[in-house]
Amino acid sequence: MTTEASFWIVQTLNALQLSMLYFLLSIGLTVIFGLLHFVNLAHGAFYALGAFIGFSIAGATGNYWAAFLLAPLAVTVVGALLYLGLVRHMRQLGPMNQVLVTFGLIFVFLDIFRMGWGDIALSFSAPEVFSGRVSILGNPYPAYRLFVIVLGLMVLVGLWLVLSRTQFGAMIRAGVDNEAMAACLGVDVEKVFFAVFCLGCALAGLAGVVAGPILSVEPNMGTDILIPTLIVVVVGGLGSLKGAISGSLLVGSIETFGAVLAPELSAVLVYIMLAAVLILRPQGLFPARA
Amino acid sequence: MFQQTHLKTVTLLLLAAAGVLHAYTTGYFGLELLAEIAILALLAVSLDLVAGYAGTISLCHGALYGVGAYVFAMTTTAAGWSAPAAMAGGVLLSALAAGFIGAVTARTHGIFFIMATLAFGQMAYVYVFKNRDFGGDDGLSGVPRLDLSVIGVDLGDPRQFALFCILIAAIGYLAAAQVLRSGLGRAMVGMRANEARMRALGLTLWSTKAAAFAISGGLAGLAGVLAAQYSQYVSPGLLFWTVSGEVLVVVILGGLGTLVGPILGAAVLVLLKHEVSSLTNHWHIVVGIVLIVAVLSGGRGIFGEIERFVGRRSGAGRAIGGAANAAGGPGGPGDAEAVGEAATRPGGESGHA
Numbered sequence: 208m209t210t211e212a213s214f215w216i217v218q219t220l221n222a223l224q225l226s227m228l229y230f231l232l233s234i235g236l237t238v239i240f241g242l243l244h245f246v247n248l249a250h251g252a253f254y255a256l257g258a259f260i261g262f263s264i265a266g267a268t269g270n271y272w273a274a275f276l277l278a279p280l281a282v283t284v285v286g287a288l289l290y291l292g293l294v295r296h297m298r299q300l301g302p303m304n305q306v307l308v309t310f311g312l313i314f315v316f317l318d319i320f321r322m323g324w325g326d327i328a329l330s331f332s333a334p335e336v337f338s339g340r341v342s343i344l345g346n347p348y349p350a351y352r353l354f355v356i357v358l359g360l361m362v363l364v365g366l367w368l369v370l371s372r373t374q375f376g377a378m379i380r381a382g383v384d385n386e387a388m389a390a391c392l393g394v395d396v397e398k399v400f401f402a403v404f405c406l407g408c409a410l411a412g413l414a415g416v417v418a419g420p421i422l423s424v425e426p427n428m429g430t431d432i433l434i435p436t437l438i439v440v441v442v443g444g445l446g447s448l449k450g451a452i453s454g455s456l457l458v459g460s461i462e463t464f465g466a467v468l469a470p471e472l473s474a475v476l477v478y479i480m481l482a483a484v485l486i487l488r489p490q491g492l493f494p495a496r497a
Numbered sequence: 498m499f500q501q502t503h504l505k506t507v508t509l510l511l512l513a514a515a516g517v518l519h520a521y522t523t524g525y526f527g528l529e530l531l532a533e534i535a536i537l538a539l540l541a542v543s544l545d546l547v548a549g550y551a552g553t554i555s556l557c558h559g560a561l562y563g564v565g566a567y568v569f570a571m572t573t574t575a576a577g578w579s580a581p582a583a584m585a586g587g588v589l590l591s592a593l594a595a596g597f598i599g600a601v602t603a604r605t606h607g608i609f610f611i612m613a614t615l616a617f618g619q620m621a622y623v624y625v626f627k628n629r630d631f632g633g634d635d636g637l638s639g640v641p642r643l644d645l646s647v648i649g650v651d652l653g654d655p656r657q658f659a660l661f662c663i664l665i666a667a668i669g670y671l672a673a674a675q676v677l678r679s680g681l682g683r684a685m686v687g688m689r690a691n692e693a694r695m696r697a698l699g700l701t702l703w704s705t706k707a708a709a710f711a712i713s714g715g716l717a718g719l720a721g722v723l724a725a726q727y728s729q730y731v732s733p734g735l736l737f738w739t740v741s742g743e744v745l746v747v748v749i750l751g752g753l754g755t756l757v758g759p760i761l762g763a764a765v766l767v768l769l770k771h772e773v774s775s776l777t778n779h780w781h782i783v784v785g786i787v788l789i790v791a792v793l794s795g796g797r798g799i800f801g802e803i804e805r806f807v808g809r810r811s812g813a814g815r816a817i818g819g820a821a822n823a824a825g826g827p828g829g830p831g832d833a834e835a836v837g838e839a840a841t842r843p844g845g846e847s848g849h850a
Contacts, residue, residue: 240608246608246611293789293793296793297793300792300796302554302607302608302611303548303554303749303753304749304792304796306554306608306611306745307745307746307749307788307792308788308789308792308793310742310745310746310785310788311746311784311785311786311787311788311789311792312785312789313785314781314782314784314785314788315781315782315785315786315789317781317782317785318779318781318782318785319782321778321779322779430739434615434619434738437612437615438612438616441609441612441613471627474623474626474627475620475623475624475627478616478617478619478620478623479620481612481613481616482601482613482616482617482620485601485602485605485609485612485613485616486601486604489604489605489606489609490609
């Protein structure tokens, strides 16, 4: 099986698809983390929220694309309210308290999901256009998964352009490098923070609504994906796009190939990789500041 | 620095008296809750030892607890060890595992440390979950309790078992307090305040962290051994990261860095869970909100607030000293947080290069 080219092609695509999902989540987490020094354990809850709202919108309108557009928006609104009501006041409190408060938020969101949508795993179907299969070098592959890969790459390129080519991107980079200096140079750091937090929430919501047709939508989905996402952030390094994408690819590939090549070891492999990175490069592979 | 203030002693004695009194007045269900509180309190004390005093927030204590429980369960059911030997084995292996984690993660700071401990914890969880020899996700049942019939104690009786758990938790507390009063305890507190300075003073950081973690892990393992005997069943759920998170909740709710607070926190959380779950299925939301409020109201926790209140009333600085130790210097963020901050601020790194 492993000698056939088709096996490698399909598994590589699977790895890419999982990596892109991790990327959408980890980029928000890592930039919020790098810029605001805010450890948002509830980031996974935003992802689950995106999936749930997406499920409801898709169900009500019968249109996947409505969910695709509106769910990230709804998550952004929730995130913005949470930022203004809670996160803003939490920034100076240190990682310990942030971990605790956002841990509390996980509990709150978990029960909100249970109350609103019940405990049973839900699912909604992929849009009509992508319901079939596409032939990749002679291997049939679900079109929707391919769409997820392309979407992830598009977000990656878009973010890269924004970060490296626009003034807003320069402000973000300045803020990550040295918050005080950026403020001295006239950057409205607070506004940049708020915008970045909202963007992170939108991407988490997007990841949720995109994951809906692939994975089942259930209350624990946010907690389940949180750990690999945090691993991506720590392995990749703090606050950098390069870190998020390399970490995502690493974790996504290890999980996918591990599951098919070494099922006995697969679940532990990622943690071994994380431990190794932490021992050899405690700051991660591509930290935004050296 | 740790001080066994009068307030702490009084609180402890009151808690112990309430526990013992309750054991003789309550029914079966109350006794179960009492044992649960005692076990959680011991685990929370073990976490407070490293989180509150050494400033290293661990998210692997659930796993260390689980290691203790699994070693006890495996050695008694599969290997036929006697319960005392199995208990010692559980404590020892948890301590060894924790010491290893402490040594390996010594170079990481703040959130990276939290993540590293989380990784090790999850590794243990996944390993146990996947391993059929450990019963996989079915867990292991038929775990025996310690046989103390030679001294006329029957641990099969819920009342005597609850009292036994309280006794062990009290011994655990005294051991932790003793460690904190020793040179190692002072080195731990010094490390929390300023690692670079402690290194300049000649302290070997990694071995201090390893030792602190090993002792803490041993106590967590002891709690796990009790938990295995309590439910006479172990499952991989014991090692899951949310368990570590919940213990952290207990510690912060009761008062980080007070050692007595976590015991209070354990009692409050278990009773709260019980009360709320009898009213609604959604106890998570209540616990979550309580946690957020507890942190936002200053993060001193229940015992920290008591210390502040008593300190203000008496006007003396003594009790305040303890509170300040726990919740941070006057006007500033907490010490434990300051350490984390230093690790995430670019300026803080210069000292660690």
